[in-house]
Every structure is written in structure tokens, then in C-alpha cells.
Amino acid sequence: MTIVLYVVVWAGAVVFLAGCLARALQYARAPLHLRWELYPVPHESPERARHGGSYFETTDWWTRPAHFNLLGEIKVMGAEILFLKGLWEFNRRLWFRSFPFHFGLYLLIGTAALLLATALASFAVPALPRTTAGVILHYVYTATGGLGALLTVLGAAGLLHRRLADEELAPHTTGGDLFNLLFFILAVGTAGAGYLLTVPSDPSVLEITRGVLSFDASLRLPPVLAAGLILGALLTAYIPFTHMSHFIAKYFTYHAVRWDDQPSRRSATLRQRFAEYLAYRPTWSASHMGADGTKTWADIATSNPAQGGKK
Amino acid sequence: MKKQQRVRIPDMARRDREPLVYIENNDLMPLPPPLDDPSKDHNWAPLSAQAKERYEAALDDTCAVSVPQPKTKEEEEELVQKFLAGLDKLFTRANNWTFLQPLLLSMEHCAKCQTCAESCHIFEASGRNELYRPTFRSEIVRRLYFKFVKRGGVLSAWQHGDIQVNWPMVARLIELAYRCNLCRRCAQTCPIGADNGLVAHELRKLFSQEMGIAAKELHDQGSMLQLKVGSSTGMNAVVVKDNLEFIDEDMSEKTGLEVRTPWDVEGADILLIHNAGEILAWPENPGAFAVILNAAGVSWTLSSELAGYDSINYGLWYDDAQLARVALKHVQAAQKLKVKKIVLGECGHAHKALSVVADRILGDGLDIPRESAMTLLRDIVMSGRLKLDPSRNDFPVTLHDPCNMVRLMGVVEPQREIVRKLCPRFREMTPHGVDNYCCGGGSGFAIMSPNNFSDWRFHVAGRKKLEQILNAFSDCLDPAIPKYLCAPCSNCKGQLRDLLAYYDLWNKHRILYGGLVELIVNAMADVKPGFIEWEWH
Numbered sequence A: 001m002t003i004v005l006y007v008v009v010w011a012g013a014v015v016f017l018a019g020c021l022a023r024a025l026q027y028a029r030a031p032l033h034l035r036w037e038l039y040p041v042p043h044e045s046p047e048r049a050r051h052g053g054s055y056f057e058t059t060d061w062w063t064r065p066a067h068f069n070l071l072g073e074i075k076v077m078g079a080e081i082l083f084l085k086g087l088w089e090f091n092r093r094l095w096f097r098s099f100p101f102h103f104g105l106y107l108l109i110g111t112a113a114l115l116l117a118t119a120l121a122s123f124a125v126p127a128l129p130r131t132t133a134g135v136i137l138h139y140v141y142t143a144t145g146g147l148g149a150l151l152t153v154l155g156a157a158g159l160l161h162r163r164l165a166d167e168e169l170a171p172h173t174t175g176g177d178l179f180n181l182l183f184f185i186l187a188v189g190t191a192g193a194g195y196l197l198t199v200p201s202d203p204s205v206l207e208i209t210r211g212v213l214s215f216d217a218s219l220r221l222p223p224v225l226a227a228g229l230i231l232g233a234l235l236t237a238y239i240p241f242t243h244m245s246h247f248i249a250k251y252f253t254y255h256a257v258r259w260d261d262q263p264s265r266r267s268a269t270l271r272q273r274f275a276e277y278l279a280y281r282p283t284w285s286a287s288h289m290g291a292d293g294t295k296t297w298a299d300i301a302t303s304n305p306a307q308g309g310k311k
Numbered sequence B: 001m002k003k004q005q006r007v008r009i010p011d012m013a014r015r016d017r018e019p020l021v022y023i024e025n026n027d028l029m030p031l032p033p034p035l036d037d038p039s040k041d042h043n044w045a046p047l048s049a050q051a052k053e054r055y056e057a058a059l060d061d062t063c064a065v066s067v068p069q070p071k072t073k074e075e076e077e078e079l080v081q082k083f084l085a086g087l088d089k090l091f092t093r094a095n096n097w098t099f100l101q102p103l104l105l106s107m108e109h110c111a112k113c114q115t116c117a118e119s120c121h122i123f124e125a126s127g128r129n130e131l132y133r134p135t136f137r138s139e140i141v142r143r144l145y146f147k148f149v150k151r152g153g154v155l156s157a158w159q160h161g162d163i164q165v166n167w168p169m170v171a172r173l174i175e176l177a178y179r180c181n182l183c184r185r186c187a188q189t190c191p192i193g194a195d196n197g198l199v200a201h202e203l204r205k206l207f208s209q210e211m212g213i214a215a216k217e218l219h220d221q222g223s224m225l226q227l228k229v230g231s232s233t234g235m236n237a238v239v240v241k242d243n244l245e246f247i248d249e250d251m252s253e254k255t256g257l258e259v260r261t262p263w264d265v266e267g268a269d270i271l272l273i274h275n276a277g278e279i280l281a282w283p284e285n286p287g288a289f290a291v292i293l294n295a296a297g298v299s300w301t302l303s304s305e306l307a308g309y310d311s312i313n314y315g316l317w318y319d320d321a322q323l324a325r326v327a328l329k330h331v332q333a334a335q336k337l338k339v340k341k342i343v344l345g346e347c348g349h350a351h352k353a354l355s356v357v358a359d360r361i362l363g364d365g366l367d368i369p370r371e372s373a374m375t376l377l378r379d380i381v382m383s384g385r386l387k388l389d390p391s392r393n394d395f396p397v398t399l400h401d402p403c404n405m406v407r408l409m410g411v412v413e414p415q416r417e418i419v420r421k422l423c424p425r426f427r428e429m430t431p432h433g434v435d436n437y438c439c440g441g442g443s444g445f446a447i448m449s450p451n452n453f454s455d456w457r458f459h460v461a462g463r464k465k466l467e468q469i470l471n472a473f474s475d476c477l478d479p480a481i482p483k484y485l486c487a488p489c490s491n492c493k494g495q496l497r498d499l500l501a502y503y504d505l506w507n508k509h510r511i512l513y514g515g516l517v518e519l520i521v522n523a524m525a526d527v528k529p530g531f532i533e534w535e536w537h
Helices: A002-029 A046-051 A070-083 A085-090 A092-124 A132-165 A175-196 A205-214 A223-241 A243-258 A268-277 A297-301 B009-013 B049-054 B073-090 B100-108 B115-119 B121-125 B134-149 B154-160 B167-176 B185-189 B196-211 B219-229 B237-255 B276-281 B284-295 B320-337 B348-357 B373-383 B414-422 B442-447 B453-461 B463-472 B490-502 B505-509 B517-522
Strands: B270-273 B341-344 B370-372 B397-399 B483-486 B511-514
Touching: A002 A205, A002 A223, A002 A243, A002 B100, A070 A085, A070 A092, A070 A243, A085 A092, A085 B115, A085 B185, A092 A132, A092 A175, A092 A205, A132 A175, A132 A205, A175 A223, A175 B154, A223 A243, A243 B100, A297 B320, B009 B134, B009 B167, B073 B134, B073 B167, B073 B196, B100 B134, B100 B196, B115 B134, B115 B185, B121 B453, B121 B463, B134 B154, B134 B167, B134 B196, B167 B196, B185 B196, B196 B320, B219 B320, B237 B276, B237 B284, B270 B284, B270 B320, B276 B284, B276 B490, B284 B373, B284 B517, B320 B341, B320 B348, B341 B348, B341 B373, B348 B370, B348 B490, B370 B373, B373 B414, B373 B517, B397 B414, B414 B517, B442 B453, B442 B490, B453 B463, B453 B490, B463 B490, B490 B505, B490 B511, B505 B511
Parallel strands: B270 B341, B341 B370, B397 B483, B483 B511
Antiparallel strands: none
């Protein structure tokens, strides 16, 4: 039975990674689009980013060196990822529920990473759990895991309540939305409860992590904790196939859409890619398009439907 | 009128011909004084019986696109099939490489948190009517995407929500695509980066590029007319030159300076392209440009090539092919004259269309630099080349930020530097800059007045801007104090002109609107005083 749990946990991780990769590739492989940026763009120079200005504010901008303020982007992304700054600014009521949920997940992810690292290190240094460092690590991942689970469950419950009770949100809520939040509450709640119900003779979370890594069939997991881990693995596998994978989308919506202000004159690659796209043959049916499937976008763009289609 | 009902997505497919919502003045967002009494607001002109009989008008109290009603069930079915075919094409590389990536992202990741709704001026002004919630339209498209493009089954319907497709739904969706200003304020606040403005834009494209359905002001009388005679105003090169000659004479008399607009000067540094609507509706604007550029010793010219004298590019709002065709005409006009750069006059959407959106379709050999007139004017004003007397502009001035130029292009400060230098009583609107509110005329609405659409445009789309204007001038509403609303964009000016006239704010409170160059010329010490005539126009 323990082996089944290990397989589910591994499968959950593999499906999650494969799903995320597939989704990222789907967006990355989509053709580059026409520019559609939104200001402020934080990689502008700080004095311009402050008021949301662009290089278009500079006379003969094409004769000046391009400016890319990476630090500006990092600052904005950091505040957005860690503290959901956009939500704080534009939807404060929701932030009080969404932030604990997301921050709780960050803590759980951090806990998992720490446990994984400790478990791997303990294979090399078996005495690690009994050393001072091992004891400190134990307290750290116990605290982050406990706090993470608590915040995640409270946040998800708060979001669920808002979805059901708020007359602005309820009409826009589908069965899937409710299921997603319930799934989080159930999986994290069960795992958390399972941990709280453990007795000293049960394996520790570090031993379980080592067991997952080494497929140690000798471990006997308490049933509630085992159920929580299975639910957690299923939830992990499910996420990439829902809108909840917005942590992947967000990279593209910010970097590839909102902040993509690169002019084509400064990139031979851009010009080459767009030359390829102009050779595509669209099939739009409206008569003014003149798209019969044989004409390229370049043919269409250089034709004039108001003058009999001549170029 | 009936009491407002909370509309839901399944209502879109209702077969009765009754509008889904009715809006009454009492439902709308309250305005500040002196327009704070809804009972004194204009009543909406009802949609005529003829319009109801002929067109698809079952969305709300108005009708923007005037789609003829199909005569048979077969015709309805054919249109639905065309719609679904177009929907598929929106998500294919060959047909929609132009916006496929951002569209996919907006389809697949909306968390339905409604943060966007709080930022939408139309939703707020309508009294938070569900129909105008930014996600209402997007949610329909999202459900269609999962059902018909991704071929989702029962599980997908449960996860994303189901939707019924019939002709009434498609017909209502056509109208709903034209209840958004495409200002993208909602996208700016979306924590995930989903873009409801883009969804409305892509819907308009589907209807135009697949079904041949678009607002006639944008297509037949807009981009098609421009590609036929050179300008959506209907002016050909001869007429436009005649008009400019008349404007030059008028400006010479008015300013005391000799004003001459150069045409087709090969090798000039700058090709200036105006929105040709200025030439007909606000001739003092191109006239003021000529005064400033000549006084500053700038080497510039206008072009008489097809579309070379009209910067409008309505394709930006509804059709990628039309956008590309017009952008190419602009660039070819510049190439022919061998100018160093194109400078765009006071027209926001022309700025964005040619400088930003068309940038990547202007490949090698076509990528002539494009620049905003705001930076050129800022440089002239700050350089000391003009003798300027700000005391001539000693009246309250506020500045409207055209969305296309500011939030969507990042030209924020140059125009502010000018008004701060030249207008001692300048005050900002709240909010302003990239957080501005649309004038309500964006995405083509400023030139659209079919049926009773103007009533919707003023009561709903323009309401938030009206509130901002009244608040900006709240300390000086006394009609004895003339006030200037500066809007460096032709379409915004068109909307603001109509909006101010609708509420009679010139007669009652002396709020005048105009461009930026007029303020500059008004402050030029070498020009006869009183360039800005405090008269309604």
C-alpha cells in the first residue's frame, strides 16, 4: 500500500511538471504578436517608469541607445509574485483572502523543497537529523509547513465563502471554480489533520520524504496523512490543466504582452519572424479580405479592396 | 420602461426580441454638481420602430452596428455557422498570428475575480449593469472557446460553464462587441494579465474578417473610404489642398503672421500627418501646427498621396487587414517624399496604430521612424525658439489623456511639460496619466451615432470623463470664468464636443474644449492676442 502512495506522489509530480511544460511550450510556440503593450512598463528608465512613460517620449528615440532596466522589472515582479501587489492595489477586499491562500502555498512549496533537500542530504549524511542543523531544519519545515497549511486552508475557505456569498462573484462562479477551492481545502486540510494526528511511533515527515525518494516499503503511514498526501498529489497533477496554472501564463502576459515594447528596427530576429508570418495564407471569408487561401498576408496587406483589389 | 433586470449569460440566446436590459437615468452613476439631479438629465430617445423592425437590436436600449435581421431560419443558421467558422479561425496561426498568443492567455487564465470590473468606466457609469461588466463579454467568448474550439464535452462545460449558440446570441454578441471603448484600463488592473479589451477587439475582427459585419462608420465610411479617396472625410487630395489653402489664409489673418502649409516637399525632415477630421471640424488645429512649425524653422511637409494626408486608421479597432493596408499607405507616402520621419498630429489612435501596433508589419525598407507630435512640440516650446507669454493662457486648463497615446503608448509627460509651462492655472484630472479614464469616444464611438447610440455614448460611455471634467473645474464653474479642456486627440475632441454640448456645459459654465497646439499659439507673443476664440465650435 505504501508503494502505491509513492507511485501516486511521483506520478503527481511528473504529471504536474509535464503539464506545466506543455502549457509553457504552447504559449512559447505561439507566433509573436503585434505590439500590444500597456504602460507603465517597468524596464523603462526609472524616471520614465515612475509616470508610465516610454521611449516614445524622446525625440528621435531610434538614434538613442536602448534602455532596459532589469532591476525595475525584478522589483515589480517581486512585489507582484510575493505580495500580489496588483490585487492589493485594485481589489483590496479580495486580497485579504487571496494573499493568505497564495502565501500559504508558497510556504508549502518551500516546505516541500526544504524537506526534499534535507532528505537528499540525509542519504549522504545519515546522522544529519540528529545534528543541530538537522534539528533546526526540523523546526523550520514544521513551522513553514504548519503555517502554510493553515493559511492555504483559511484562504481557500475565505475565497470559497466569497464566491458563494458575494453577489458580484456568485453569478460568475462555475461548478469547476467551487470544486477547485474545495479540492485545496480537502487536500491540504486532510494532510494537515493527518500530520496533527500522528503519534510518536509513526514515521516523521522527513522519513516519509526519504521513503518517497527511496521507495522504502517498510514505512507504515497513518491513514489520514496518507490520504492527505494522495489528495495533494492528485491536486498537484490537476493544476496545470486548469486556469490555476496562471503562474505560467503570468510570465507571458507580463513579459510577452504588457511589457513587450521592443521595436522591430532593433531586432533582426523580430523582422525575420514577422516576414515568415506575412507569408502565411489566411482563409477569412469576408469579401474585403480577399483571402482565398492562396494569397499571403503580405498580398492582402498590399492590396486595396476599395480600388478593385489593385496594389 | 421596465425595471432593470440582472442579465445572465444564458439570456443572450433568448429568442424574444426584447432587449436584455433597459437603463434609466436613476440607474446611472451619479454625477457631481451641477448635473447631480438625474431627474433633470436628458431622457433617452427610444429606438425607432423602424430600427427595431429592420435591425438586430435586442441587446439593450440602443443599436450600434445595425445588422439587418435575417429573413429565414436558413439564413440564421448560415450566419451561425459562419460565426463558428470565424471563431475557429481566431485561434489558428495562419489566420490570427497577429494576436493569437495574448488571446489564448486571456481565454485560459481568467480567475473571474472581477478586479477588472472596478476599473471599467462603462460598467461603473451604467450603475454596475451586468451586461457591461468587462468579463460578461469575455466569459461568453471563453465558453465558446472551450466548447467549440477546444471541443470540450460535459466535463469542460461543468468546469468552464456551458453556452448555447443560436442566431439571437450571435446577433447580441455583435452589438456587445461595440459596448467597449477598448481603452484597456481593465487589462491594466488584471492581476493575471487577462485582457477583456483584447477579447472585444478580437470579436470585432471575427465579425468583420469572416462575416463582413462592422460598424459602417468604421468600415464603409471609414477605412474603405480612406482607401478609395484618401480620407474617411471623403476629401480627395485636391479638396484637402483647397481646404488647407483657405486655412492658411484664415490663419495668416488671425495671427498676423504669414502662414503657409508646405505640400509634397521632397527631402523635408518631417512628414506631418493630421487626422483629416481636424481640417474640416477644427481648422485652427492644422493652422496652429503650421504657425508653430514655421515659426520654429522646422523642415516639414504634408503629403497629397492616397491616405498620406489622413492619419486615421480605423482598422485598429476592428480589422487587421484594414489596419495593415492603411499603415502601408502612410509609410509609402513618407518613402515617396524621402522624409526623415513621420510625425503624427493630434490623434491618439493614429499614434498607436502607426507607431506601435503596425510596427512589426513594417519590415525591412518600410520601417521609417514614426514620432508623436507631443515630443516635437515639447522640444520647440522648451527650446526657446518661440517667444511665449504664458499670461495669455491665464484661465483654468485641464488635460485629457487620450488612452491610445498615453496608457497604450507611454507618451505621458511631453504634453504636460507644455501645459505646465504655458498655462499658469493648469490642474490635473483625477486620476490622470496612464490611469486616465477614456473620453467615451474610444474604439470608434466618437464617430458613431446610428439610431439612438449617441444617448448611450453620452449617458454611459462618456459619463466617467464628464465627472472628471466637472471635478477638475469644480472651483471655477462660474460662467464668468472661461475654462479650457485640452484634448490632444481628434476622436477625443469629437466625443468631448458632443458630450459638452449634450449637457450644455459651454452655455451654462463656459467649458470649452480644444487641442494642445491652440494653447501654444495662443501664448505666442508674436501672434495677435486671442488666438483661442471663446466661442462654441
